[in-house]
Amino acid sequence: KQEVTQIPAALSVPEGENLVLNCSFTDSAIYNLQWFRQDPGKGLTSLLLIQSSQREQTSGRLNASLDKSSGRSTLYIAASQPGDSATYLCAAPGSSNTGKLIFGQGTTLQVKP
Amino acid sequence: EAGVAQSPRYKIIEKRQSVAFWCNPISGHATLYWYQQILGQGPKLLIQFQNNGVVDDSQLPKDRFSAERLKGVDSTLKIQPAKLEDSAVYLCASSFQRAGSLDTQYFGPGTRLTVL
Numbered sequence: 001k002q003e004v005t006q007i008p009a010a011l012s013v014p015e016g017e018n019l020v021l022n023c024s025f026t027d028s029a030i031y032n033l034q035w036f037r038q039d040p041g042k043g044l045t046s047l048l049l050i051q052s053s054q055r056e057q058t059s060g061r062l063n064a065s066l067d068k069s070s071g072r073s074t075l076y077i078a079a080s081q082p083g084d085s086a087t088y089l090c091a092a093p094g095s096s097n098t099g100k101l102i103f104g105q106g107t108t109l110q111v112k113p
Numbered sequence: 114e115a116g117v118a119q120s121p122r123y124k125i126i127e128k129r130q131s132v133a134f135w136c137n138p139i140s141g142h143a144t145l146y147w148y149q150q151i152l153g154q155g156p157k158l159l160i161q162f163q164n165n166g167v168v169d170d171s172q173l174p175k176d177r178f179s180a181e182r183l184k185g186v187d188s189t190l191k192i193q194p195a196k197l198e199d200s201a202v203y204l205c206a207s208s209f210q211r212a213g214s215l216d217t218q219y220f221g222p223g224t225r226l227t228v229l
Contacts, residue, residue, distance in 0.1 A: 004155070004223065034217070034218075036220075039206070042223075043117070043222045043223050044156070044206075045193055045220070046217050046219070089156075091155070094169075097200075098168050098169055099144055099146075099161065099168070099210055100158050100161055100169055101146075101158065101218065103155030103157070105153065106155055
């Protein structure tokens with residue numbers, strides 16, 4: 001059964017700092033892993049989807065890596081900005097690979113000006 | 114391209130009352146998901162539809178929750194009767210994928226339910 005854990009639960013950094021969010025999963029037989037962003041009172045926005053054949057995926061200041069053997073993924077945010085303040089969720093497919101996503105509990109990021 | 118639409122955005126009810134949520138997925142998306150997100154937690158899948166058939170409802174509390182997707186487009190999720198622990202955000206998502214493939218899921222804004 002797939003389980004996803006995110007550490008830390010909350011993070012506060014000054015503007016301009018580079019930071020790393022961590023995600024671990026128990027079932028390494030995954031097709032892909034996704035990172036989402038959630039703003040208060042809003043739905044989820046997909047940031048990056050890493051296929052199992054890829055080691056990393058980049059979009060602007062965001063870089064996500066995937067290491068299936070260790071059951072870990074990281075989301076790297078370069079030169080953080082106050083607008084990056086949000087909750088970041090990682091999600092892995094459920095073990096049945098029907099499309100069901102298993103989410104971590106999220107990391108709430110605050111970037112201070 | 115229009116996104117996933119949900120209504121209402123907010124709902125406050127008393128325990129033991131009934132409530133229904135509506136979702137309209139992105140046009141052409143075969144798969145529709147309902148997730149429950151309790152404050153401070155990640156979303157948890159309640160039910161997954163492929164067209165108008167159920168793929169996974171293993172975590173749906175069937176004694177009080179029901180969902181349908183008539184005609185394979187819009188979907189409704191109902192709670193009857195509601196309990197205090199049902200207070201959460203109910204998220205609807207859709208994807209183009211056929212069962213067994215894994216495409217990006219697009220999420221609606223959610224319905225925030227408060228049960229008093």
